[in-house]
Amino acid sequence: NAGVMQNPRHLVRRRGQEARLRCSPMKGHSHVYWYRQLPEEGLKFMVYLQKENIIDESGMPKERFSAEFPKEGPSILRIQQVVRGDSAAYFCASSPGTGVYGYTFGSGTRLTVV
Amino acid sequence: LAKTTQPISMDSYEGQEVNITCSHNNIATNDYITWYQQFPSQGPRFIIQGYKTKVTNEVASLFIPADRKSSTLSLPRVSLSDTAVYYCLVGDVGAAGNKLTFGGGTRVLVKP
Numbered sequence: 001n002a003g004v005m006q007n008p009r010h011l012v013r014r015r016g017q018e019a020r021l022r023c024s025p026m027k028g029h030s031h032v033y034w035y036r037q038l039p040e041e042g043l044k045f046m047v048y049l050q051k052e053n054i055i056d057e058s059g060m061p062k063e064r065f066s067a068e069f070p071k072e073g074p075s076i077l078r079i080q081q082v083v084r085g086d087s088a089a090y091f092c093a094s095s096p097g098t099g100v101y102g103y104t105f106g107s108g109t110r111l112t113v114v
Numbered sequence: 115l116a117k118t119t120q121p122i123s124m125d126s127y128e129g130q131e132v133n134i135t136c137s138h139n140n141i142a143t144n145d146y147i148t149w150y151q152q153f154p155s156q157g158p159r160f161i162i163q164g165y166k167t168k169v170t171n172e173v174a175s176l177f178i179p180a181d182r183k184s185s186t187l188s189l190p191r192v193s194l195s196d197t198a199v200y201y202c203l204v205g206d207v208g209a210a211g212n213k214l215t216f217g218g219g220t221r222v223l224v225k226p
Contacts (some may be wrong), residue, residue: 004157033213042201042216043158056213091157093214103214105157 002027004094004106005074012112019079019086021109025094029104032075033093034067037108043091049075082113118202123221132189134220136202139183147178147185150201152219158201162187189222197224
């Protein structure tokens with residue numbers, strides 16, 4: 001039973017390029033969350049999705065950032081025209097939507113903007 | 115979600131017990147207390163969760179006093195591999211759709 005799979009583990013982009021981060025939730029999990037972690041800080045919530053729906057995007061920057069969780073395939077966090085301040089670790093978590101111990105995190109994607 | 119306060123860092127030695135206390139004065143009636151562990155370059159890992167009194171699993175114990183305004187994570191006989199950041203979270207994290215609010219965590223360094 002594979003855990004939450006994120007790829008790539010490391011991503012380097014030049015300023016102005018696009019970054020695409022992928023997250024495959026655990027089998028049986030239909031809820032996906034994205035978090036961002038800056039160096040030496042805690043994780044900050046970005047967005048919560050269910051299949052084909054964005055439920056809560058209150059933590060997403062208003063511009064350049066978007067997320068989707070299509071009917072088939074992984075969830076995608078997309079960052080357009082990246083800037084140096086986007087350099088961070090991006091973590092995905094999934095949950096089955098019920099139960100006390102729902103949350104499982106992936107190993108993250110470390111984005112470096114040069 | 116209730117705000118939490120925990121020490122920034124703690125040092126310990128192998129074989130000792132480590133106790134990390136978290137303050138959450140504004141905890142709500144429906145809130146649970148959850149602790150996560152994070153190693154460098156990895157995502158947080160669930161350790162333990164509780165509502166009141168004491169909870170114990172194979173990894174740790176969680177002590178919650180009657181007023182629930184604080185909680186203490188206890189790691190028995192730590193080893194070098196327990197060096198990590200430990201986060202205390204308070205909220206109804208078991209319900210679907212709840213986002214987690216992480217504070218700065220406690221950086222635990224276990225020395226040989």
